[in-house]
Amino acid sequence: DTAVSQTPKYLVTQMGNDKSIKCEQNLGHDTMYWYKQDSKKFLKIMFSYNNKELIINETVPNRFSPKSPDKAHLNLHINSLELGDSAVYFCASSQVPRAGADGELFFGEGSRLTVL
Amino acid sequence: AQSVTQLDSQVPVFEEAPVELRCNYSSSVSVYLFWYVQYPNQGLQLLLKYLSGSTLVESINGFEAEFNKSQTSFHLRKPSVHISDTAEYFCAVSGPGGYNKLIFGAGTRLAVHP
Numbered sequence: 001d002t003a004v005s006q007t008p009k010y011l012v013t014q015m016g017n018d019k020s021i022k023c024e025q026n027l028g029h030d031t032m033y034w035y036k037q038d039s040k041k042f043l044k045i046m047f048s049y050n051n052k053e054l055i056i057n058e059t060v061p062n063r064f065s066p067k068s069p070d071k072a073h074l075n076l077h078i079n080s081l082e083l084g085d086s087a088v089y090f091c092a093s094s095q096v097p098r099a100g101a102d103g104e105l106f107f108g109e110g111s112r113l114t115v116l
Numbered sequence: 117a118q119s120v121t122q123l124d125s126q127v128p129v130f131e132e133a134p135v136e137l138r139c140n141y142s143s144s145v146s147v148y149l150f151w152y153v154q155y156p157n158q159g160l161q162l163l164l165k166y167l168s169g170s171t172l173v174e175s176i177n178g179f180e181a182e183f184n185k186s187q188t189s190f191h192l193r194k195p196s197v198h199i200s201d202t203a204e205y206f207c208a209v210s211g212p213g214g215y216n217k218l219i220f221g222a223g224t225r226l227a228v229h230p
Contacts, residue, residue, distance in 0.1 A: 056217055092160075
């Protein structure tokens with residue numbers, strides 16, 4: 001069983017379209033994340049949810065909207081896609097400690113989005 | 117604000133040679149430090165971490181990293197690499213604010229040649 005699964009793995013679409021990426025984790029974790037990895041492999045956090053509550057919201061265009069229907073799912077919807085949105089989007093989950101951090105994020109295999 | 121600098125974008129090395137991947141961080145508060153590995157077409161996996169205590173931490177596959185507070189570094193080393201170690205390695209930092217908010221460096225591509 002895959003711990004953190006994302007669909008689709010590949011997505012090719014035209015500028016201006018709207019698309020969604022889905023993520024599910026079966027680890028029983030409380031917290032989920034979306035990271036964007038650009039063409040130079042640089043990883044940047046976008047959002048995080050803890051028990052369906054948005055807790056991290058970095059400087060991301062409001063065309064990007066995360067939704068967490070329950071703590072096992074975190075979806076990412078992108079409106080009006082632009083060329084610069086082309087990237088690999090990684091979902092991750094973590095059982096966040098009560099204090100401090102343990103840094104253990106479990107990542108999905110990524111969803112490669114190509115905007116033409 | 118926290119940041120991570122990985123000084124080498126690519127490190128080519130021959131099999132069984134030693135390797136060091138460099139990582140420096142910047143933070144005004146105490147930090148937790150991590151190394152993640154990304155194999156081709158896969159997600160990232162935690163390799164090792166420093167939270168507190170001994171400044172030398174080890175992974176199960178022979179990598180080690182040493183937290184050096186005075187030099188704000190957390191370099192990753194392995195005394196003898198294998199072909200299978202070929203991957204992208206990311207250094208990351210997290211502050212005490214919780215929620216495992218990790219700030220990643222730009223990554224170092226380790227290419228092990230026979």
